[in-house]
Amino acid sequence: MKLQRMRVEQLRQFRKPFVLDNLQPGLNLIHGPNESGKSTLVRAIRAAFFERYRSTAIDDLRPWGDSAAAPTIELDFEHENRSWRLTKSFLQRKRCDLAVGTETYSEDDAEEKLAELLGYQYPKRGASKAEHWGIPGLLWVEQGTGQDIEQAIEHAGDHLKSALNSMVGEVASSGGDDLIETVRSQRDTLLTGTGKPRGDYLQLEKDRARYEAEIEELKERVHKYQEQVDRLGKLAHDYDQTEAERPWEEAQRQLEEARTRYQQVERLEQQQAQEKATLSQLQRNQGLLQQNREHLAGLSRQLEERKAQLERAERDLSLAQAQTPAVTGRLTEARTAYEQAEKQRKLAGLLQTRERLKQDVRRLEQHKQVLTQNLAKAKEYHQQLEQARQQARENRIDSALVKRLRATGSQLNEETIRSRTIATRLSWQLDAGASLTLNNESLTGQGEQQLLEESALVIPGVGTLGITPGGEELASTRRKLKALEQNLEEQLKALGVTSVEQAEDRLSAYDSAERTLKHAEELFKSVAPAGLEQLVSEQSEAEIELENVRKQLEATPTPDPKQNVPALEQAETAFTQAGTALDKTESDERAHQSRLSALTQARDSAQTEWQRLADEEKSPERLQQLQQISTELANIEKQQAELEASLERREREIREARPDFLKQDIERYQNAANHLRQTQENRGRELRDIRVRLEAWGAEGLEEQLNEKEAELDQCNRRYQELHRRAEALDLLLTLLTEKRQALTRRLQAPLQKHFNHYLSVLFPEASLEVDEQLRPGTFSRGNELGQITELSFGAREQMGLISRLAYADLLREAGRPTLVILDDTLVHSDSERLEDMKRILFDAASRHQILLFTCHPGNWNDLGVPPIDLQSLKVNAVAQA
């Protein structure tokens, strides 16, 4: 396939028609700067083939802002020596026309023709995507995807294989893949991906299990039914046989027999018990009789005993009696001693009383004397007291008043003295008998007077001299004196005295009288504290008492001084001793008396006893009794012997009958009969139960059900087997078909590998690249390096990618398929050396394929050996032409 010319119009930036022609069969280098339309042209080629003309999902083709545009692409190419022209318009004018030589196709036919030619498919709806691109997707490399070889190969997949059919010729199968799909879908209705049953097959498997379980259950039930039937048969047989034999009747008969025998034994035992009772009565009787006989036989012996007792009693009594006089003598002595002691004690007491009375007399006389003296003194003191009291009464004066008086007196004295000092002193010396009258006072002799006041001194005869004392204080002193004198006068008057000295005397006399009074009172009190009268009465009392005591003394007999009278204490002790001795003697005497009487009584009763026995021993009844008892005893012994023999006999009889076993027999036979009957009844019950059960079960028709279920299982099983075999067959078929197809793929490996090696040897002389079963470049090895393509650097991967695509192109070409290689700005990551190699490769490939290489780096490619096509200038020319 060789693209010769392309024309675009109303497509992205190519609003006006743009034509790229003169494309060469080999390498074509188309360059231009960015946005010059390189990618648009690539896109146009893709759209012309991949996009449905009626697609609405291709808005990107529309020139910017031109809604009325009908993007149109026209491609002229040559293939298999025929000219092909494809004209495709989108959006506003949807059309597709294909002219191949003289044939024309349009619309869908045209598109299908193209898809078949190149090996790709259309999208069901929307824009075409990588997975639809098929072989062109592998050979037309978009910018920057050169390295993504795997994806492209996968998408090319079936197209590749069918495209390569001619190469592998007979091994490919027409419609083989459809067949595989059919087989797979049929297999998948029966098996899951992992080979497990599904759908009907699975259901049948489950049904089968269910039937088997049901059958198992039915079989189990049938088995149970049969067991029950067998049980019924056996039971019925046993029941009838037992009913005929009636074994419990035999047991019953044996039971009756045992009972009868046991009753006999019981009767024997009863008799035995009776006889034993009789025997023991006899034995008791015998005992009594023997006792009686012994009693009677013992009388004589008793009599002797009694006799001895009597004698002993009499001896004891006489012994006691003999002691009596001694006892009595001792008593009399004790009594005499006691009386003597008593007399002594009395005497001693009397003596002592007298002594005391004498002392009392002496004391009382002394007392009386003291009292008499005291009384005399008291009277005297009393008199003194009265005198003192009289004195005091007479001189009674108030001491405080006296004191004031004294003070007033002394004050007056002081004033007087002062007045004198200041007073006019008048001294006189008169010739004897001359007299003067001073202030009416006659003055004779010699004297002196103080004058305080105006005074008149009458000299008789002479006349009168007036004297007036001078001094300033004289008046006041005179007044004060006057007041004091007046005061003193008043006080004296109040005290009843004439002078201060008198007052002082009286006070002293009063004090002295008081003191005397006190003294006399104290004296009086010392002798008569309770008063005089009391003293007097005391004295008379003492006199009376004394009189009494004297009288007592006189009344007290005077003991005989000759008699030796002991002291009272001594007499008392002797008396007490004599009393104790007497008490003892008396009690001894009483004990003796009671012993005597007891002995007497003992002797009497012994006497009586002895007498009674002596009488009895001799009585004739006793002899008769003895006789009788002997006879009875003999009788009893005889009976006893008989009874014992009988008892022993019967005992043996009973023992031989084995009553314990008989009892057990009864129980055993009873149980046996019961059990036998019970067993039979149980059998009957079980029979009924089983019959009822079997009737119910029988009505279910178990075995018939089982038969039917088995038939169903059989059918199910058959159907299952069919499906099972079919599933296995389909599985096998699918496996085989898949395997064979894979083997076919593997057959393509070799030629592809050859082409790979061709290119690789240019790039890496030492390296090898293995093509895997999926026809993908796989393991890459270079020297010691070993790895996957994907592990290489981006640049190397891109180079490998290109090599792979070229190898595929070679393979396709060999298969007679169209090969057009379009490279959009590829190998930009290759270094110059590697790029050089790649250029060699491209040049080589271009000898077999048409290659369109779009680039914006024309400098990189100027040694490619082909004239570059400058897109920019083409566009300018186009405009110019327009």
Next chain:
Amino acid sequence: MPKFLHTADWQMGRAFTRFETEDGAALVEARFEAIEKLAQLANEHQCDAVLVAGDVFDAQTVSDRTIRRVFNATKGFTGPWVMLPGNHDAALAESVWTRAQRLGAVPGNVHLALQPGVINLEPQHLSVLCAPLTQRHTYGDLTEPFTGYESPEGYLRIGLAHGSVQGLLPEEIDSTNPIAPDRAEASRLDYLALGDWHGTKQINERTWYSGTPEPERFRNNEAGNALIVEVSGAGAPPTVTPLQTGRYQWHQWRESLAVQSDLEQLLERLDALPESAVVDLRLEGSITLAGEETLLKALSVAEAKFRSLRCERSGLQLAPTDEDIAALKADGYVGEVVESLRERQGEAQDDTARDALAILAGLLREREQEAGQ
């Protein structure tokens, strides 16, 4: 001249496996019809009695409906029927018989020989000496007491028993329920009517197995008959006439196919069978794909025609010829798969490979047919 009908092994209540549900039901139904047919024959031949020598029922616990239907089916013949319990329906303590009696299903003219002994049919002057099985299996000869059984003067002594005549029947030499081969002679029987063997079989002059009246298995042993027995007088040899009673004939064919003509012959024979056939085919050998196509078509026709047709082809190898493969247009790797399957089938007798090949051929054929249209 006394005349009676001898039958046995009705096996009522049996369900048929290995058949489609519908076919199984029809076969069951046919067994009821067989009883009616017996009654009808008894009337037609003016029989004095019908003697059933055991295994009336296939099991003890069949449904009440089955019990009632069995006795209902005897209504056509109003003369005496004597039914003997066999090993399938032994007279156990509780049995299908006791249930039938409880249900009140047993008509007055049907005598159940539930105990060993003699049933005297007075008007017919027949003494039927019965040896019923009262256990599922016995190891002693139950007919031995026949010798001791007395029969009224002038009555025919007819033995009725169920078991294996010792030493005569193949495969069952050591089987249970033995019967002495000279029983008829030893016990002075005029005739000994036996059951248990499902084909009609004469043991000696006076001893016969009647077989089952309606076949129920493929083993070809003269099943589907009843015997009319006529004895002119006590001691006289009986005249035994087998009458066909079976409705369906069971055919089991094991064929080995090698060449085309084998197939053609088989199809001819198949075509010749009556519609009442129950066919079980087992094919072995090998067949071409074209041959198999022919066979499948023929089987499809036969399935519709016969009561039942089953064909087991797993032993039949597919041997596609070059023409077959060319016709299938199995080119490329599909052709390789066909070849591989053919080899596997041949080498390892691999059924799966055979089936896979058949499926593949079918798919390819379909594809060709589609392409041809």
